[in-house]
Amino acid sequence: EAGVAQSPRYKIIEKRQSVAFWCNPISGHATLYWYQQILGQGPKLLIQFQNNGVVDDSQLPKDRFSAERLKGVDSTLKIQPAKLEDSAVYLCASSSGQMDTQYFGPGTRLTVL
Amino acid sequence: AQSVSQHNHHVILSEAASLELGCNYSYGGTVNLFWYVQYPGQHLQLLLKYFSGDPLVKGIKGFEAEFIKSKFSFNLRKPSVQWSDTAEYFCASRDTGGFKTIFGAGTRLFVKA
Numbered sequence: 249e250a251g252v253a254q255s256p257r258y259k260i261i262e263k264r265q266s267v268a269f270w271c272n273p274i275s276g277h278a279t280l281y282w283y284q285q286i287l288g289q290g291p292k293l294l295i296q297f298q299n300n301g302v303v304d305d306s307q308l309p310k311d312r313f314s315a316e317r318l319k320g321v322d323s324t325l326k327i328q329p330a331k332l333e334d335s336a337v338y339l340c341a342s343s344s345g346q347m348d349t350q351y352f353g354p355g356t357r358l359t360v361l
Numbered sequence: 362a363q364s365v366s367q368h369n370h371h372v373i374l375s376e377a378a379s380l381e382l383g384c385n386y387s388y389g390g391t392v393n394l395f396w397y398v399q400y401p402g403q404h405l406q407l408l409l410k411y412f413s414g415d416p417l418v419k420g421i422k423g424f425e426a427e428f429i430k431s432k433f434s435f436n437l438r439k440p441s442v443q444w445s446d447t448a449e450y451f452c453a454s455r456d457t458g459g460f461k462t463i464f465g466a467g468t469r470l471f472v473k474a
Contacts, residue, residue, distance in 0.1 A: 251404070281462075290365075290451050290464030291405070304461055339405065346460040347393075352405040 250274065252353035254340050260359045266328035269356045273321070273342030279303075281350060282315055282325050283339040291339055297323065298346060327358075335360045363388045365454050367465035374442050375473045382437040382468050384452030394435040395453040395462070396426055405451070411435065422446070444474045 253272040261267050273280050278299050283291035294313065296303040300320040308315070312331070317323040327334055337357050341350040368383030386392060396408040409420025416428040426437045435452060452465040 288370075288466065290453070290466050292464070293461055296460070306461075341405075347457075349407050349410070350462070354404055 252340055252342050252351055254338075254353040254356055256356055257354060258357050258359075260361065261330055262361050263332055264329040266326065267330055267358065268324050268326045269338050269340075269358075271323045271325070271340030271353060273323075273340070274351055277342035277344055277351075278320070279343045279346050279348070280317055280323050281339075281341040281343075282323070283341065285337045285339055285355070287336070294325070296346075303346065330358075330360045332360050334358060363392075363454060363456055363461070363463045365452055365463050365465040367450075367452050367468050369468050370466065371469045371471075373471045373473065376444055377441050378472075380437070380439040380442045380446070380470070382450055382452075382470070384435045384437065384465060385433050386435065386452075386454040386463075387433060388454060388456055391457045393455045393457060394426075394428060395455070396420065396424070396435075396437050397451040397453060397464075398448050399451070400448045408437070408450070442470075442472050444472050446470060447472045 255270050280297045282294045285291045294308045295305040295315045297317045300317050315325045337355040339355045340353045343350045364387045366385050394411040398408045399405045409418050411418045411428045419425045424439050449467050449469050451467045455462040
């Protein structure tokens with residue numbers, strides 16, 4: 249069974265630029281999560297989708313971050329414009345349902361200069 | 362607000378030593394509890410989980426954790442560590458009503474051969 253795929257694996261941008269990350273969950277998984285993991289901290293949930301609907305986006309900085317899962321399968325997370333403090337690993341995870349085990353992708357390491 | 366605290370940020374042990382990593386959560390309602398592990402260069406993966414029932418939970422690779430409700434704790438244990446247990450360990454909680462998973466800051470374990 250293929251795991252959660254993410255791209256790119258690494259991204260370096262300058263502040264005020266925009267960036268987008270892509271995630272393809274495990275086939276058939278209805279729930280998709282985006283987490284931000286800053287160095288030295290645990291993952292922090294940014295947004296959670298159930299199919300193509302948003303379950304929780306309370307910690308998503310909506311003035312600069314956006315995410316979509318239009319067809320209920322893959323998802324993109326965008327930052328526009330980026331700030332220095334956005335430097336982090338962005339993790340995507342998926343699960344069969346909201347109460348099921350989450351499977352994580354390899355993450356995208358973002359460096360904002 | 363829900364939170365998870367892990368007592369140690371870094372732990373160094375020799376092979377065959379016993380391991381106990383502390384985790385406390387703050388949430389008065391019903392929670393699901395998890396330990397995740399991230400081996401060097403690998404994805405975050407589930408080590409074990411507690412939903413209900415027997416408070417002593419056994420996971421993969423000889424790990425176990427005990428849920429003590431009165432202490433809001435879910436400590437991870439292993440009687441004899443191996444060099445291959447070198448990894449970062451994250452405790453997490455999920456409230457059964459809102460489905461949001463909260464992670465602790467993580468504990469980096471280094472096992473000396």
